[in-house]
Amino acid sequence: MDVPIAPDDLPRSPTGRVPQWVVDERTGRAIAPQGWLPPDVDETPPPAPRRRVRWQLPTVLVLAALIATWALTGGGAGVPDALASVPWLTGAASSEPSTPPTAEVVALADAAYLSAEGRDLFFGTTPQVLDAATFGDRCTDSPAAIGVPAGAAVGCYLPSEHSIVLYRPADARLQGYVVETAAHETLHAAWELLGDDEQGQLNTLLEAEVATLATDDPIHEQIAGSVGTHPENRPTELFAYVGTQVWRDGGLAPALETVYARFVNDRAALVAVHTGWQGMLDQLVADIDTASQALADQEYANASTRAQLEADTDGVAAYRSAYADKLAEVDALPAEQRSGLQLSWVWWDGTDLPMRPADETLAAAAALLARDDADLAARTAAVDAADGAAAAERARVEGLVADVNALQAQLDPTTG
Known part of the structure; x- marks a missing residue:
C-alpha cells in the first residue's frame, strides 16, 4: 500500500x-x-x-x-x-x-x-x-x-x-x-x-x-x-x-x-539518569559560556594592552627623532658656544631632565631611550605571549563547541 x-x-x-x-x-x-x-x-x-x-x-x-x-x-x-x-x-x-x-x-x-x-x-x-x-x-x-x-x-x-x-x-x-x-x-x-x-x-x-x-x-x-x-x-x-x-x-x-x-x-535513580545526561550537556554549555566570557575579557585586555604599547612605541619614536635632531643641532655648534649651552627636557613619560649642560642632558636622554627600547621589547614579548595564549584558548573553546555540536548531531539519527 x-x-x-x-x-x-x-x-x-x-x-x-x-x-x-x-x-x-x-x-x-x-x-x-x-x-x-x-x-x-x-x-x-x-x-x-x-x-x-x-x-x-x-x-x-x-x-x-x-x-x-x-x-x-x-x-x-x-x-x-x-x-x-x-x-x-x-x-x-x-x-x-x-x-x-x-x-x-x-x-x-x-x-x-x-x-x-x-x-x-x-x-x-x-x-x-x-x-x-x-x-x-x-x-x-x-x-x-x-x-x-x-x-x-x-x-x-x-x-x-x-x-x-x-x-x-x-x-x-x-x-x-x-x-x-x-x-x-x-x-x-x-x-x-x-x-x-x-x-x-x-x-x-x-x-x-x-x-x-x-x-x-x-x-x-x-x-x-x-x-x-x-x-x-x-x-x-x-x-x-x-x-x-x-x-x-x-x-x-x-x-x-x-x-x-x-x-x-x-x-x-531512574530520574537521576535523566538529570545526569541532561546535566552533562548543560554543564558543557555552562563551561563554554564561562570560558567564552573569560576569553572575551582576555582578548579585550590584550587589545587594550597592545593599543597602549603601540601608542608608547610611537611616543618613544617621536622622542628618538627629537633626540637625534637635538644631538645634530648641538654637534653643529662651535665649540665655545657648545660648551656654554644648557638644556632641560621633560621626557614623554613625564621624566624631568632639569637644566644642565647640553652634553649631560643629551646623555641622560640617550639613557632614557635605551631604557625605553628594553621596556618596549619586554612589553611586546609579553603581549605577543598573551595573544598566543588567547589564540590557544580560542581553539580550545571552539573545540568544546564542536564537541557539543557533535553530541547534538548524535541525538538525531539522521545526522548521528
Whole structure:
C-alpha cells in the first residue's frame, strides 16, 4: 500500500514535533477512538507513543541556554481487541520473549532500574537497539507511524507489533539518553496493563503532581506538545514523563509510587539518569559560556594592552627623532658656544631632565631611550605571549563547541 508522507509545512507543536493527529487530519486518515473494542470490531491499533528530541546549542562567544525538547505522541488508554491475546498487554502473566534479550538490552534494563515485572514487559517487546545507520525509518514507516517526518523519532513503542525500537547514539556519554528512552517507552507499555479504574485514579494523582511543578518547567510544554488536541493521550504521556523525569524527596503520591514500583525498582535513580545526561550537556554549555566570557575579557585586555604599547612605541619614536635632531643641532655648534649651552627636557613619560649642560642632558636622554627600547621589547614579548595564549584558548573553546555540536548531531539519527 502507498503510505502518505507528511508535508513539510504541517503545523508543529512548541517542541518542534508534528503530532500524529495533525498528520491524520492533513492526510484524511480516519482514526477510531482509542479504548477497548468489542470482539467483533477489527480496528488498527492506536498510533504508537514516540519520542523526539530537538536541541538548540551555542556558538562560540554567543551562547544560549541548552534546551532539551522532548515529545512523545500517540498511545491510547486501552488495548485494541486485536491485541487482547498478547499476555503482557492484557495483564496476564508475562511469557518469555521469543528471542532472549541481548546483553545490551539487559544492560539497559539494569541501568533503568526495571523491576522483574518491568524487565519482563521490556524484554517481551523484543527491544531493538539500533545505530544511526540501521535505525533509519524504523519508527516512521510503520503503519502506526504514518507520516512522521524522517529523523523525528529516536525510539518508539509500537503496540501493533508489541515492540520497542530504540536509537543508540554512538557517543557513550549519551548512554543515559538511551536508558531514559527505554524506560519511557516501557512505561507507555506498562500503562496499557492498567485497568480503566486504576488509570483514572492515577491520572488524577499525576495531574496533581504536575500541577505542583514550576510553571516554567519544560515538562509542561513537553506534555502539551505531545498531547496536542487529543486529550485522551494525556494520561499515558503524564505516566511516562513523570515516571522518568519527576522526583522529590520521599517520592510522589504513595499510590502513584506503588504502581511505578511494579515496573521500576528505584525511581529516584531512574530520574537521576535523566538529570545526569541532561546535566552533562548543560554543564558543557555552562563551561563554554564561562570560558567564552573569560576569553572575551582576555582578548579585550590584550587589545587594550597592545593599543597602549603601540601608542608608547610611537611616543618613544617621536622622542628618538627629537633626540637625534637635538644631538645634530648641538654637534653643529662651535665649540665655545657648545660648551656654554644648557638644556632641560621633560621626557614623554613625564621624566624631568632639569637644566644642565647640553652634553649631560643629551646623555641622560640617550639613557632614557635605551631604557625605553628594553621596556618596549619586554612589553611586546609579553603581549605577543598573551595573544598566543588567547589564540590557544580560542581553539580550545571552539573545540568544546564542536564537541557539543557533535553530541547534538548524535541525538538525531539522521545526522548521528
